[in-house]
Amino acid sequence: MSAWPMAVTAWCTAFSGFTALGLAMDRHHEDSYGRGKSPGTRRPWLRGAGALGLLLSLLACLTLKGPTQGWVLWAGMLTGGALVVVLLLSFFPRQAARTAAAAVALAALAAVAAIAGS
Numbered sequence: 544m545s546a547w548p549m550a551v552t553a554w555c556t557a558f559s560g561f562t563a564l565g566l567a568m569d570r571h572h573e574d575s576y577g578r579g580k581s582p583g584t585r586r587p588w589l590r591g592a593g594a595l596g597l598l599l600s601l602l603a604c605l606t607l608k609g610p611t612q613g614w615v616l617w618a619g620m621l622t623g624g625a626l627v628v629v630l631l632l633s634f635f636p637r638q639a640a641r642t643a644a645a646a647v648a649l650a651a652l653a654a655v656a657a658i659a660g661s
Contacts, residue, residue, distance in 0.1 A: 545656075545657065545660050546607060547653075548653040548654070548656040548657035548660065549603050549607040549653070549654075549657045550603075550620075551649065551653040552599075552600075552650045552653045552654045552657065553600045553603035553604045553607065553617070553620045554620050554623060554624055555647065555649050555650035555653065556600040556603065556646075556647075556650045557596065557597060557600035557617075557620045557621050557623070557624030557625075558596075558623075558624035558627055558628060558646050559592075559596045559643045559644075559646045559650065560592070560593045560594070560595065560596020560597040560598075560599075560600060560624070561593065561596070561597075561621075561624050561625050561628040562593075562628050562631070562632075562639055562640070562642070562643035562646075563589045563590070563592040563593035563596060563643065564589070564590065564593035564594075565628055565632050565639070566582065566589050566639060566640060566643075567582055567586050567589035567590045567593065568582075569581055569582065571632050571636065574632065574636035574637075575632075575636045575637055575639050575640060576640075596647075597621070599650075600617060600620055600621070600624070601617050603654070604616040604617035604620060605617070
């Protein structure tokens with residue numbers, strides 16, 4: 544199995560998970576969708592999607608490097624994904640949701656490529 548598609552999957556799912564968790568917060572949701580808009584009933588769904596994204600990232604890392612090095616790789620993927628989310632929500636908040644959706648699509652394509660390549 545090629546390492547690149549699985550690494551792309553791991554990073555994109557970590558990025559998307561952190562973006563969903565960020566958008567579940569009132570301040571980031573208002574910055575992204577306009578003042579006065581709260582996540583409301585979408586908050587639990589955003590939190591669930593964020594947790595799922597982080598778990599999928601962990602699964603990809605453990606699949607790629609095994610149980611010993613996979614955890615370390617996951618810590619690196621979380622760091623990289625969170626850094627980009629912080630920059631995105633700070634400087635380009637209106638693009639956060641679209642960028643996360645594109646990352647989910649890229650993660651799905653990379654996962655299919657990794658499975659097809661093995």
